[in-house]
Amino acid sequence: MAVSRIDHIGIAVESLEKTIPFYRDVLELELLSIEEVPSQKVRVAMFAIGNSRIELLEPTSPESPIAKAIEKRGQGVHHIAYAVDSAAAEIESFIEKGIRMIDAAPRTGAGGSRIAFVHPSDSGKVLTELCEHEQAEEEN
Numbered sequence: 001m002a003v004s005r006i007d008h009i010g011i012a013v014e015s016l017e018k019t020i021p022f023y024r025d026v027l028e029l030e031l032l033s034i035e036e037v038p039s040q041k042v043r044v045a046m047f048a049i050g051n052s053r054i055e056l057l058e059p060t061s062p063e064s065p066i067a068k069a070i071e072k073r074g075q076g077v078h079h080i081a082y083a084v085d086s087a088a089a090e091i092e093s094f095i096e097k098g099i100r101m102i103d104a105a106p107r108t109g110a111g112g113s114r115i116a117f118v119h120p121s122d123s124g125k126v127l128t129e130l131c132e133h134e135q136a137e138e139e140n
């Protein structure tokens, strides 16, 4: 199996401050972390739900891909991320299957994960992320 579970669902928001209370106080999910990911020009709030997570993404710059997504489509579900053992191996395997990748090599995502996005034209227009974690982090 190429992917093992849904790692997280990424949601584009204009403001973490305005959005966090719904997830924390109404859904009563555990807020795991808030961190800035400079490579993607976003601030990320991560909530735990079962062995998956909800990832709220707030742009830190108008050049952020998330700022552009909000400009085009408004706030809302941005991507689905699947857990993989090795992002690099899956990139290679997906390319062999004729799938175009936005990321030809893994890059660093939230929490030190290694991530890669599939080209939405080859994933039914659902922005799809492959997400690899360090083994130690999975046990936390």
Ligand code: ZN
Binding pocket: 008, 009, 010, 055, 079, 081, 129
């Ligand atoms: Zn993500």
